[in-house]
Amino acid sequence: MHVTVLGSAAGGGYPQWNCNHPNSRRARERDPDAPMRTQSSIAVSADGVQWVLFNASPDLRQQINDTPALHPTGALRASPIQAVVLTNADVDHVTGLLTLRESQPFRLYATPRVLGVLGANSIFNVLNPQYVTREPVPLGEAFEPRRPDGTGLGFAVVPFAVPGKVALWLEDAFKGDNFGTVPEDTAALEVRDLAGHTKFFYIPGCAEMTPELAARLQGAPLVFFDGTLWVDDEMIREGVGVKTGRRMGHLSVSGAEGTIAAFEALGVTRKIFIHINTTNPILIANTPERRAAEAAGWEVAYDGMRVTL
């Protein structure tokens, strides 16, 4: 299986349009230690020719232009993108669907809850149902993404719920502390080759390492995991926001309760942070925090990163 990281930043991208934090300034100054990052998404392929997007970021047009494997070949209107799988309905994960208009056939897979949210927003009708089929995928059930003509794409995906939060734009303050969140609001994706030789996990948003999640991840060859914040109150400390990571549905990287500690006993071979916020010091090469993450066996995803397994 082939994985290409199309985007490695959290919602807003790095630098975010209105962010004047020192990290963002370094990226705008083209500091080689602080490369720009687009909003998180990966492309997955069994054969290196036909690709499935995991989430559709607002930066998708740029991501396609930057990724030769995703360029049209053959016919005058064509794309190697055969399908899109969504993990949730966050702005940074669904708005790229609007880029995929223009009567190009593909299949769109998401939980019934997320498809319901898209269905309730008529702007997504730009994806003409004659060309783009919406395929509900129940949590816990494996499915093989397919081309529009029905041909299987050679790997299986199992969406499963992880602790998280309903998309920011769907929060309902009248529905209590969790803003009306239901399990189908935050899916993680387990991806298996059909021969059963290998697998990996794509988890760009996760609020907590539960015993069930730890058991699933135990011994995995590869995990992409939520690297939004270094510490829970980072946005408050840095003066750029009022929300904690916990409030946004993200487990932080450091600390006794953090992601690095939570993975210590899991025996995961390759651990890669993705969905990284502008304030997180692991964005930047040679910071003490980046070095600490690397010393703990973690890599930090970058746009254009390629992994074959």
Ligand code: MLT
């Ligand atoms: C998140 O991951 O918390 C969201 O992308 C926030 C947002 O919608 O900007």
Ligand code: MN
């Ligand atoms: Mn996000």
